[in-house]
Amino acid sequence: xxxxxxxxxLAPFLSKTYDLVEESRDSNDVVSWNEEGSGFVVWxxxxxSRFVLPRxxxxxxxxxxxxxxxxxGFKKASPDRWEFRHEKFQKGKRCLxxxxxxxxxxxxVFPSFLRAREKKSSAAEINENEMLEQNKMLQKENEELRxxxxxxxxxxxxxxxxxxxxxxxx
Amino acid sequence: xxxxxxxxxLAPFLSKTYDLVEESRDSNDVVSWNEEGSGFVVWxxxxxSRFVLPRxxxxxxxxxxxxxxxxxGFKKASPDRWEFRHEKFQKGKRCLxxxxxxxxxxxxVFPSFLRAREKKSSAAEINENEMLEQNKMLQKENEELRxxxxxxxxxxxxxxxxxxxxxxxx
Amino acid sequence: xxxxxxxxxLAPFLSKTYDLVEESRDSNDVVSWNEEGSGFVVWxxxxxSRFVLPRxxxxxxxxxxxxxxxxxGFKKASPDRWEFRHEKFQKGKRCLxxxxxxxxxxxxVFPSFLRAREKKSSAAEINENEMLEQNKMLQKENEELRxxxxxxxxxxxxxxxxxxxxxxxx
DNA sequence: AACGTTCTAGAATATTCGTAA
DNA sequence: ATTACGAATATTCTAGAACGT
Numbered sequence: 388x389x390x391x392x393x394x395x396x397l398a399p400f401l402s403k404t405y406d407l408v409e410e411s412r413d414s415n416d417v418v419s420w421n422e423e424g425s426g427f428v429v430w431x432x433x434x435x436s437r438f439v440l441p442r443x444x445x446x447x448x449x450x451x452x453x454x455x456x457x458x459x460g461f462k463k464a465s466p467d468r469w470e471f472r473h474e475k476f477q478k479g480k481r482c483l484x485x486x487x488x489x490x491x492x493x494x495x496v497f498p499s500f501l502r503a504r505e506k507k508s509s510a511a512e513i514n515e516n517e518m519l520e521q522n523k524m525l526q527k528e529n530e531e532l533r534x535x536x537x538x539x540x541x542x543x544x545x546x547x548x549x550x551x552x553x554x555x556x557x
Numbered sequence: 558x559x560x561x562x563x564x565x566x567l568a569p570f571l572s573k574t575y576d577l578v579e580e581s582r583d584s585n586d587v588v589s590w591n592e593e594g595s596g597f598v599v600w601x602x603x604x605x606s607r608f609v610l611p612r613x614x615x616x617x618x619x620x621x622x623x624x625x626x627x628x629x630g631f632k633k634a635s636p637d638r639w640e641f642r643h644e645k646f647q648k649g650k651r652c653l654x655x656x657x658x659x660x661x662x663x664x665x666v667f668p669s670f671l672r673a674r675e676k677k678s679s680a681a682e683i684n685e686n687e688m689l690e691q692n693k694m695l696q697k698e699n700e701e702l703r704x705x706x707x708x709x710x711x712x713x714x715x716x717x718x719x720x721x722x723x724x725x726x727x
Numbered sequence: 728x729x730x731x732x733x734x735x736x737l738a739p740f741l742s743k744t745y746d747l748v749e750e751s752r753d754s755n756d757v758v759s760w761n762e763e764g765s766g767f768v769v770w771x772x773x774x775x776s777r778f779v780l781p782r783x784x785x786x787x788x789x790x791x792x793x794x795x796x797x798x799x800g801f802k803k804a805s806p807d808r809w810e811f812r813h814e815k816f817q818k819g820k821r822c823l824x825x826x827x828x829x830x831x832x833x834x835x836v837f838p839s840f841l842r843a844r845e846k847k848s849s850a851a852e853i854n855e856n857e858m859l860e861q862n863k864m865l866q867k868e869n870e871e872l873r874x875x876x877x878x879x880x881x882x883x884x885x886x887x888x889x890x891x892x893x894x895x896x897x
Numbered sequence: 898a899a900c901g902t903t904c905t906a907g908a909a910t911a912t913t914c915g916t917a918a
Numbered sequence: 919a920t921t922a923c924g925a926a927t928a929t930t931c932t933a934g935a936a937c938g939t
Contacts (some may be wrong), residue, residue, distance in 0.1 A: 454911090457923070463922090522862065525696065539879055618929080621930065624930080625929085627905050659927075702873065706876065709883070784902085798933085803932090
């Protein structure tokens with residue numbers, strides 16, 4: 388776990404957002420942790436946009452801030468207030484931040500990419516020491532992981548169909 | 558859907574850059590058109606970065622400005638001064654700007670490691686110990702990934718049960 | 728390998744950069760070690776380019792200096808200031824500099840057979856490079872896999888909601 | 898060959914805008 | 919109206935490539 392967090396560099400947005408919430412912990416009235424420390428609440432979007440955002444980012448738009456939150460998997464927690472949550476964004480647990488991943492493109496194109504893969508056999512001629520052996524194994528493992536995820540990609544498709552039917556038929 | 562070039566909206570960067578050069582036409586000494594009007598010269602990168610850039614963009618970095626110029630196909634015209642040219646960026650011919658196209662980044666389906674697999678590019682020279690460390694961490698990462706996928710495997714099983722019940726009960 | 732690193736002659740760029748930081752330690756606030764001595768900060772790129780660079784190199788371009796830093800594996804440490812770090816570039820430990828290696832250019836395909844004859848003793852080094860390359864790719868692949876799995880994690884969340892609704896509404 | 902300087906491009910994150918669910 | 923997402927542009931950091939020494 389700790390080794391994982393070393394490989395992945397923490398996105399500036401995450402550390403800044405954490406700082407931003409932490410800093411306002413006492414002065415409270417603009418942004419703060421929620422009651423359980425499982426998320427944060429922007430109490431005054433106007434003041435937040437005008438005074439807090441520009442100190443951390445290159446803009447003053449609340450909507451841009453929200454777009455970033457969504458990009459990193461945060462969800463709006465309540466229709467009644469600007470509260471956002473992420474499983475790995477918790478009061479007092481800054482170390483969890485490195486488990487938050489930025490979302491990329493949809494994996495729906497995944498299978499095509501799998502088909503496109505071809506092996507390059509160049510390294511076969513070279514003498515193999517332990518590390519080369521390890522790398523080969525890692526590559527195979529990754530291949531396996533990819534195919535499994537591709538499977539879930541298809542699963543997702545069929546699930547979406549089923550669920551949409553369900554929603555429509557209510 | 559009449560004319561493509563008219564439909565194509567002018568990139569903010571281009572109009573801003575044009576404005577920026579035009580505006581400084583008289584006050585001159587920071588940035589101006591070149592002698593023939595076929596390009597522009599930044600005479601003082603320091604003042605340009607500090608005073609001009611922030612009035613048009615969200616940063617003060619000369620390098621970021623240059624990156625944008627290259628993205629839109631501008632070329633540095635002389636090794637001796639910061640002069641940039643583009644065939645469609647000319648003094649008094651603002652209408653030509655709409656012919657300048659942004660260079661598209663490669664469609665990122667699964668780009669990075671696919672392309673990396675094909676080329677034998679230069680690698681950082683790290684000592685064997687570090688490499689061993691990296692391999693260890695990679696192995697741990699794979700373990701982690703495997704367990705996560707296993708979790709979704711179980712998830713899928715229970716989902717299948719639930720969904721089959723649903724389908725059968727309709 | 729340790730004996731090799733001692734034989735390896737220190738690149739001029741590295742010793743010059745070290746000198747440059749050391750020299751400015753007391754004098755002024757243009758460039759200095761960071762707080763922990765684990766890197767250095769260029770406080771004023773303008774003055775640095777104009778006054779410091781030409782005393783050590785043949786140019787006055789901050790970007791060229793940065794290009795060299797990257798060539799030798801330095802990383803920018805903070806988005807907020809021009810701080811660069813390298814594991815082997817530390818205050819008071821000049822001897823570590825010899826462990827810093829320049830990243831090699833990609834050997835062109837053409838003269839490869841020419842270089843092949845002089846390869847007898849450096850075969851291990853080639854293997855090392857290829858392995859490093861593979862490690863890089865593996866890291867990227869893992870990153871991709873992580874984000875994919877994150878996607879399915881979110882998928883699961885929404886599915887759970889839907890399904891719980893379904894169960895409750897029956 | 899190895900290193901240095903310059904110019905351009907790759908790749909990742911950030912910001913904006915529109916729109917689908 | 920609300921919420922989240924796709925996609926285009928913008929900004930940042932690093933690397934490729936060409937050329938000269």
